[in-house]
Amino acid sequence: MTGDAADSVPPIGRAQTAKGGHFLETTGVSAPLCPSRTVRASEAGRMNVGVAHSEVNPNTRVMNSRGIWLAYIILVGLLHVVLLSIPFFSIPVVWTLTNVIHNLAMYIFLHTVKGTPFETPDQGKARLLTHWEQMDYGLQFTSSRKFLSISPIVLYLLASFYTKYDAAHFIINTASLLSVLLPKLPQFHGVRLFGINKY
């Protein structure tokens, strides 16, 4: 995940196996042993090697996949750059907007949308659970959960700095941050306030 990955052209096999690293652990295939040229040729014929998994609910492990944290950071960076390129937003407005849009998207995808888009073999155990509640099968304070809890706080600290601690921006940013921090508390696991989003 260093800058080298962008500069050099890694062999296709190695990149593929790198992304599917945790899949490799389960199947025991060791592709990096092959030299790069022949790997490229044979990879085309064995396209789906190492992709089978026995995970009952893949939603639980998607946030632990290799490279997803970096992708998340890049995505937030991209959002920020796009907002910066709009000419009539000043810097404080851009930062508040980044914060608010990021928190809104996080709230929708992690704390609103329930269940899985695919059928799971456990007869719908996670049908009423949000993605946050499904992560790691409900295990609290795993590394992905910590990462996703810390990232809105970091964004908030940056936004406060760049808005020069203005009062109006403070209210908006703090409300947005609270809306995304509270559902992550272990006390709020499975809690649906006022029956909203219960079924």
Place this chain on the structure above:
Amino acid sequence: MAMAAEQWVLVEMVQALYEAPAYHLILEGILILWIIRLVFSKTYKLQERSDLTAKEKEELIEEWQPEPLVPPVSKNHPALNYNIVSGPPTHNIVVNGKECVNFASFNFLGLLENPRVKAAALASLKKYGVGTCGPRGFYGTFDVHLDLEERLATFMRTEEAIIYSYGFSTIASAIPAYSKRGDIVFVDSAACFAIQKGLQASRSDIKLFKHNDVADLERLLKEQEIEDQKNPRKARVTRRFIIVEGLYMNTGTICPLPELVKLKYKYKARIFLEESLSFGVLGEHGRGVTEHYGINIDDIDLISANMENALASVGGFCCGRSFVVDHQRLSGQGYCFSASLPPLLAAAAIEALNIMEENPGIFAVLKKKCQHIHKSLQGISGLRVVGEPLSPALHLQLEESTGSREKDVQLLQEIIVHCMNEGIALTQARYLDKEEKCLPPPSIRVVVTVEQTEEELEKAASTIREAAQAVLL
């Protein structure tokens, strides 16, 4: 100019930091402490509601004694005194070396020994070998499978059909493919064991209604409707199913399908019909209960049947609309994760279907024979006939039970042994006593097939009558 502007902005930023309001800085301090707390907190599982402390768990583990691998059973246990059948269970069956007329096997149309069916199976065996060596999705689909599915779909006049390789797992896979946790299933209390296992696998809420009692089912549906009105958001995500059998194996009765269809449209539930015994038996052309009542097949959401009875093959099928049946191609556990039907059995089933389509007269013949035996078996002292005149599988239960199930089973077994000595092969209806939800009383199951002649039917009736008199009086 640009550089100076940047530096000026940065200086302003840092200046703003010094002039920041106190509440904001305090909040930021709290947040930084929160980050530190998060980074150092340990992973833990949310406490499951377990009422036992660790000490109590240890005590329970200490107390536990393993049960013997083989529980002590009496010498008379039926599993230890079994009959040995030599050869196929056809019309003339050889039990323990004695040739009897078969009144025990579900060979309703006599297709088990049919030379055409055997020839088709043999030709298929020579062409494909025995097994398919794979599930349907992994090199286990042969053209005979697709042919059989198409033929069954056209025969039942539905859009699509799907084949399973084991009759029991047909309905046991179909139910959990559609009904999940949180869904509600209304099922008849006399449902067969396969349906019960399917319901158990589905993890849904099961509501049993009294056997063939439409009023009881309506009461349950009304209660559910009241619940739904109290919580409409929950009701919107809950699926409701009604599961019935066309011809019940445990009681030999036919389900009241027209009323069930009316209830289905009134209370918005889906009907799954299990036609294992009625396929190839009821109806003018053998299409089952829907043809028997003249109901449009599109009113039934899924029909499931096994091909091990009238069709004299192995396996089962589900048929219905393409939209419904296609779902099972990925969600039917018995379809995706079991080896597919051996092609010789699929070819045998196709040939059996051909025979059924060529002579639709056999269904009327079977019906007459069923009515004949139903009449002949009436009035046997000590035994009561359970089942409709149209049902080819009747039950003979003791009119008054002795009080203990074992004694009842023993008495019936004596009747059966008596009949077997006279050349009539009968069997008792067997159940897994501890696993059944509503265990039916012990009974002798009498099965009528097309191949039995009138004399044989009369002989069977009189033999049973004598045996009952000898044993019970």
